[in-house]
Amino acid sequence: MNVRTLLAVDWGTSSLRGAWLDARGQAVEERSFARGILTVAPGEFAPAFESCFGDWMQRPDALCLMSGMVGSKQGWLEAPYCTCPAGFEEVAANLAWVKPGRVAIVPGLVCEHDGLPDVMRGEETQVFGALQLLGLQDALLVLPGTHSKWVRVQAGRIQSFATFMTGEFFALLRQHSILSRTLPASDGAFDSEAFDQGVTLALRGNSLLHTAFSTRTLSLFDRLPAAALPSYLSGLVIGEELRAQTLQANTHVVIIGSAALTQRYQNALALRGVPAQRIGSEATWAGLWAIAQTIHPSLLKTV
Template sequence: MKTEWIAVDWGTSHLRAWAMDGGAVLDSARSEQGMARLAKGEFQAALLALIESWLDDAPVDVIACGMVGARQGWVEAPYTAVPSAPVPDTPIRVPGTDPRIRAFVVPGLKQNAPPDVMRGEETQIAGFLDSHPNWDGVICLPGTHTKWAQVSANEVVSFRTFMTGELFDLLRGHSVLQHSVGDGWDTAAFAEAVEDTLSKPEQLAARLFGLRAADLLHAQDAGTARARLSGLLIGAELAASRPYWLGQQIAIIGAEELSAVYAQALQPQGAFVETADATQSTLAGLTRARNLTRQTA
């Protein structure tokens, strides 16, 4: 196997890498060595432990996106202000690397008012736009911190972040709801909960405690409670993000299961929704970023 370059998605919790030949994947690897688990001087060792078998004496370009470019990351890659192309400039070169690699980090995007930032999602947006030229609309990137990005003329015009995924995990694992929310799913309960907080977001806090009460008084199924909790939080998110998605063409880029949940929430609102694979979008965006580095010594 001859690795031409290496694509890296380095988030807070995980590190994923792909050995690439042009735009084709030759091999892949992942570890739990996300940014949150590494001290400032440990990034290169964590990466080499994952990709060393792909290297030889000739230096190989490594193009990375995500939290690896944060202030606490391998090298700080300053944010680009919107409106902007999602990957407008040559990624930031990491100084002093192992001679077998030339490492670059893709900068994130920032919005000054209201204040907001993203790292990693801009690469997925760039990859999506490469296969959807002249696409105008709104891109939803669901996850721990879900992004809604307004896109026009191949630029990110504005975006908003919602901590919906993190709130779900906190409430499920560290609140009184941990005793009532389990595994499983109830599609009808999810849809009902979305509609409830989409129309009455001010009732969210009361509806959340209602999940515990329904368990105590009516032995509500734990999977139904999980679906309701997800629906309540996503419904509140849709209520707040309505100015973004209402009447717009919408693309969802994320993990298959989570993207399907967001599509289910949006479709009853009359939204036209298409989904895109997060990994494919990431690799396409990193390929675009890599092309910007070819003239860099």
């Protein structure tokens, strides 16, 4: 890409973030809005974008790349999935252009396991950014969240990934199961000892369908205080996710996400004897910048 300023946008289901990046890819200014795609009516994405970032896009050399659910069927413009293995070149060649040469959406990725498809939108950009920031070509990465993604990268290309509905299962158990009658109204302060206890039980257990009930029985017999139960249940579901992973003794994991959540995963991985390092939201900006550098110049003619 020619030296141009970049508006990097992460437009997800519940939030909208943007960063104005300079010619070196450094964030000059950031903005955040409670304007996830679910708050935008069909046909209103262009006005919503203009109200949030129109002033930044007034520069004639400005380029905007967006990642996340904005490229889904419910978003501004559907960006078809790229098939794994996929790297910067494949992603940059399959951008969905909202405004040719000016505004584009990064495609998500699809891979298959045993004939079943798995997809991601937005996480691929974070992975590419982490690779750039850490100088890696080969890596195992996890992106915790409502739907956690475990991603394997070789030679700078995402080879495969797997989704685990960990955060969603926690929410369902926390709010809608028999366990919710035992748990306090709010999660309160994080209890690392209770969390570790939950992880340890999950790692040596056979199924979350069995271990989850211990959240109720430990409370019933006063073996855990009520305030510690949310942390314990969090440890159970995260531990179940880790139990499903094939992790060798020399495996090193990169965790991408919020500070609080990546810290929990780092603690849980340590209980499996697996070292890990954490990286935050800066991965998204680095990923969009790196993708922008791969776009063929013929696609960047301003119209």
